[in-house]
Amino acid sequence: MTRISLNNEWWFADEWTDALADMHPGSVGAAEPETAHLQAVRLPHTMRATPAGSFPEQDTQGVAGYLRTLRVPRDWDGATVRLVLDGAAHHATVWCNGQAIGDHACGYTAGVFDLTSALRPGDDNVIAVRLDSRASLDQPPFGGVVDYMTFGGLYRDAWIEVLPALHLGEPHVRADGAGRLEVDVPVVGTVREQLRLRATLRDARGAVLVEHEVDVMIGPGDLDPGRTGAGDLDPGNPAAGSLSTGDHGIARLSTTVANVPLWSPASPTLHELSLTLIAGDEPVHERTAHERTVHERTVRVGFRTVEFDGRGLRINGEPTVLRGLNRHQSWPYLGDAVPARGQRLDAEILHGELGCTVVRTSHYPQSHHFIDRCDELGLLVITEIPGWQHIGGADWKSRAVQNTRDMVRQWRHHPSIIAWGVRINESADDAELYAATNAVAHELDPTRPTTGVRNFAKSELREDVYAFNDFSHTGANGGALRPARVTPDTTRGYLVSEHTGHMFPTKSHDDEAHRLDHALRHARVTSDALHQGAGGVLGWSMFDYQTQRDFGSGDRICHHGVLDMFRNPKLAAATYASQADPAVVGHVLVPSSTMEFGDHAGSARGSVVVFTNADEVRLYRGDAYVGAFAPSADYAGLAHPPVVIDDLIGEQLVRDEGLSPRRSRAITRVLLDVARFGLTALPPSTKATLAWLIASRQLTMAQGAAYFDRYLGSWGGRAVPWRFEAVTDGQTVASVTRAPAQRLVLQALPDTTTLVEGDTWDLASIRLRLVDEHGTPQHYARRSAVLELTGDAALVGPAHVPFVGGSAGTYVRTTGRPGSATLRVRTDGADDVVLHFTIDDHRSGTVAVAEPKEHA
Numbered sequence: 060m061t062r063i064s065l066n067n068e069w070w071f072a073d074e075w076t077d078a079l080a081d082m083h084p085g086s087v088g089a090a091e092p093e094t095a096h097l098q099a100v101r102l103p104h105t106m107r108a109t110p111a112g113s114f115p116e117q118d119t120q121g122v123a124g125y126l127r128t129l130r131v132p133r134d135w136d137g138a139t140v141r142l143v144l145d146g147a148a149h150h151a152t153v154w155c156n157g158q159a160i161g162d163h164a165c166g167y168t169a170g171v172f173d174l175t176s177a178l179r180p181g182d183d184n185v186i187a188v189r190l191d192s193r194a195s196l197d198q199p200p201f202g203g204v205v206d207y208m209t210f211g212g213l214y215r216d217a218w219i220e221v222l223p224a225l226h227l228g229e230p231h232v233r234a235d236g237a238g239r240l241e242v243d244v245p246v247v248g249t250v251r252e253q254l255r256l257r258a259t260l261r262d263a264r265g266a267v268l269v270e271h272e273v274d275v276m277i278g279p280g281d282l283d284p285g286r287t288g289a290g291d292l293d294p295g296n297p298a299a300g301s302l303s304t305g306d307h308g309i310a311r312l313s314t315t316v317a318n319v320p321l322w323s324p325a326s327p328t329l330h331e332l333s334l335t336l337i338a339g340d341e342p343v344h345e346r347t348a349h350e351r352t353v354h355e356r357t358v359r360v361g362f363r364t365v366e367f368d369g370r371g372l373r374i375n376g377e378p379t380v381l382r383g384l385n386r387h388q389s390w391p392y393l394g395d396a397v398p399a400r401g402q403r404l405d406a407e408i409l410h411g412e413l414g415c416t417v418v419r420t421s422h423y424p425q426s427h428h429f430i431d432r433c434d435e436l437g438l439l440v441i442t443e444i445p446g447w448q449h450i451g452g453a454d455w456k457s458r459a460v461q462n463t464r465d466m467v468r469q470w471r472h473h474p475s476i477i478a479w480g481v482r483i484n485e486s487a488d489d490a491e492l493y494a495a496t497n498a499v500a501h502e503l504d505p506t507r508p509t510t511g512v513r514n515f516a517k518s519e520l521r522e523d524v525y526a527f528n529d530f531s532h533t534g535a536n537g538g539a540l541r542p543a544r545v546t547p548d549t550t551r552g553y554l555v556s557e558h559t560g561h562m563f564p565t566k567s568h569d570d571e572a573h574r575l576d577h578a579l580r581h582a583r584v585t586s587d588a589l590h591q592g593a594g595g596v597l598g599w600s601m602f603d604y605q606t607q608r609d610f611g612s613g614d615r616i617c618h619h620g621v622l623d624m625f626r627n628p629k630l631a632a633a634t635y636a637s638q639a640d641p642a643v644v645g646h647v648l649v650p651s652s653t654m655e656f657g658d659h660a661g662s663a664r665g666s667v668v669v670f671t672n673a674d675e676v677r678l679y680r681g682d683a684y685v686g687a688f689a690p691s692a693d694y695a696g697l698a699h700p701p702v703v704i705d706d707l708i709g710e711q712l713v714r715d716e717g718l719s720p721r722r723s724r725a726i727t728r729v730l731l732d733v734a735r736f737g738l739t740a741l742p743p744s745t746k747a748t749l750a751w752l753i754a755s756r757q758l759t760m761a762q763g764a765a766y767f768d769r770y771l772g773s774w775g776g777r778a779v780p781w782r783f784e785a786v787t788d789g790q791t792v793a794s795v796t797r798a799p800a801q802r803l804v805l806q807a808l809p810d811t812t813t814l815v816e817g818d819t820w821d822l823a824s825i826r827l828r829l830v831d832e833h834g835t836p837q838h839y840a841r842r843s844a845v846l847e848l849t850g851d852a853a854l855v856g857p858a859h860v861p862f863v864g865g866s867a868g869t870y871v872r873t874t875g876r877p878g879s880a881t882l883r884v885r886t887d888g889a890d891d892v893v894l895h896f897t898i899d900d901h902r903s904g905t906v907a908v909a910e911p912k913e914h915a
């Protein structure tokens with residue numbers, strides 16, 4: 060098969076007019092009345108560029124047009140030619156040379172359009188797409204309210220598939236943990252001779268592990284159009300034309316690969332499977348010079364078995380804890396339209412920075428670039444059909460069933476996907492609809508469980524896994540409901556699919572106590588849910604996202620992320636990172652406090668919590684050792700519970716002031732409670748201890764104040780520096796100093812400085828942060844970043860960006876030219892940061908995407 064990228068050279072009309080459906084090749088992009096206003100664009104493309112927040116949802120909606128000419132060589136005559144729009148938000152109607160081809164009514168699955176009958180080989184052809192992104196569409200997720208922006212645009216890749224008259228359809232490959240390999244692949248076209256199917260399995264280095272051949276039996280028994288369609292990435296829409304003419308059937312192949320390295324989260328081994336359709340009269344296994352390759356397809360496969368029941372998830376028989384986050388697919392300025400590198404970066408952040416083992420692609424299937432990276436990293440994925448609470452009428456429902464079909468067919472080759480979400484997120488029970496979606500998913504993929512996300516208990520359970528959005532935690536109660544209170548069948552799998560989110564919106568610039576509460580709520584729910592036997596728990600959400608008028612904080616943003624919109628961490632990010640092994644995320648050591656008490660009422664700093672994946676934390680005041688602190692015993696479900704430091708004095712009064720242990724204990728307690736509650740709000744028992752200390756002349760108020768200044772730092776005292784050390788196996792593995800900031804340091808952290816002009820534009824994500832000389836985030840620094848870009852690239856978004864909570868971000872995109880570019884980032888009072896980018900030229904016919912930098 061030839062796959063030709065079609066990302067470049069589109070012409071965009073902000074408003075569709077019917078004349079655009081029937082333009083001549085010469086008029087596209089020319090100075091003619093209907094086309095003079097068209098803008099040259101490349102995919103991924105967002106219909107309307109937007110600010111980072113504070114814009115109405117109508118700004119992202121409309122009916123736009125995309126036009127493109129396509130030079131078709133003569134030798135395509137007889138071939139099947141299909142246009143694939145991988146993401147067309149939300150309702151695409153396609154014409155080719157003025158002939159209506161068909162439509163696709165889902166913004167989150169690929170639309171496939173058979174252009175064959177309309178094409179003129181040897182000529183320039185015109186493809187026109189009318190794209191409707193209005194919320195008035197009668198299709199998921201529209202009809203009710205939706206808590207996220209439904210950005211319009213051709214926002215994923217587009218390509219042309221040129222298939223020979225006789226060809227292989229989209230294969231369905233099943234590769235399990237016992238090394239069994241089963242392939243069903245449609246054979247489409249008119250069969251005139253003996254055909255064979257050869258499967259060649261190669262490892263990552265290209266070494267052949269197995270080669271297996273079967274005769275393709277196309278007899279009456281195999282002529283089953285339903286099954287053929289089921290195996291194919293087809294238009295699913297009669298208007299788009301039937302995929303195949305003449306005879307077609309399914310070729311089936313099954314073999315066992317001895318000792319094949321399996322795919323697992325810890326060792327995500329991927330293989331390449333080539334399927335070759337061979338014509339020739341020779342019998343199977345006798346490779347001869349007469350054989351002729353008719354068609355070949357290649358898929359990436361991972362061998363693994365997924366089981367998910369009341370005991371939890373097992374991959375290849377190994378119990379696997381699901382701990383992760385929900386992800387939307389939006390960015391500042393770009394809407395959902397971000398090319399491969401940005402998609403891959405999100406998977407790297409989830410895995411390598413947040414230590415997640417699972418992500419839910421709420422509330423729709425997401426970019427294959429993102430899921431490809433999950434496949435490579437071993438990050439497990441739960442994906443689901445589009446929708447948000449609302450279920451529409453009969454047409455709407457049949458689209459939801461079609462979406463299920465498309466989702467399973469188009470995403471089932473990804474080994475990282477462990478379950479299909481076949482209910483509209485948080486919708487009511489609907490026996491008929493969910494019987495249908497479950498049946499479709501089970502039929503098209505018997506190897507994976509189905510699930511479906513509810514926001515109520517004891518719902519009708521047709522899925523293999525009950526998924527529940529558990530928002531019961533208030534900060535003061537248990538973290539999660541017990542599974543038996545929620546699911547009607549505890550023998551089946553159980554999952555907390557969301558928590559926290561709107562229960563505790565948190566901004567990077569909220570005060571320290573709020574940010575700590577946010578982090579601890581994520582810890583509490585994760586711990587309790589897992590401890591009570593949930594098979595997994597996923598927080599809401601990975602990052603802050605733009606939303607619609609019915610949600611958000613007045614700025615159309617749900618501040619629900621453990622990251623901000625630019626993917627900078629809030630404190631709660633450390634809750635996740637600290638659960639993972641240092642081999643995955645490095646040594647995590649994040650104290651909750653800057654140790655400045657000015658962020659707290661009455662200067663009462665309260666307990667300091669340290670998020671770490673080390674064995675213990677040692678604390679020093681300056682160079683004086685305070686004590687060692689172990690992970691809290693209060694989080695039984697966590698691999699690495701937070702370390703709660705509620706004694707910043709430790710042994711110092713005995714060691715350095717010569718007090719007796721008893722007197723030291725009493726004075727320490729008073730001092731710590733003053734730090735926690737303030738002098739005027741001491742608990743009665745502490746008040747009594749203080750009174751006794753003074754009456755017995757063991758302490759004067761002046762002495763107490765001096766101790767407080769020296770050991771805790773106070774209003775009117777001199778601030779003291781603190782050092783936290785993470786200790787594992789007796790060794791210090793990380794160290795963090797918190798002291799009054801002397802210097803502002805600007806950080807500009809790019810995901811890459813090598814961009815690639817390939818089949819489309821490329822994007823570098825640059826996270827901007829203000830820290831002090833010790834790396835402590837400067838949450839309240841009133842600054843903006845001034846961005847100056849020169850050279851062969853362009854800035855995305857404004858050239859001045861405010862730091863919010865000490866964080867900001869920007870993006871640099873390629874413009875079609877290879878070369879180089881320089882970004883200078885400036886902010887008052889800190890040294891400039893200068894980043895040099897190179898833009899490599901990979902503009903061939905083949906997909907060329909450079910490996911992004913690792914984010915360990």
Ligand code: GAL
Binds near residue numbers: 206562599
């Ligand atoms: C859930 C919903 C999510 C998001 C979240 C906020 O009800 O499924 O999409 O709105 O609440 O906490």
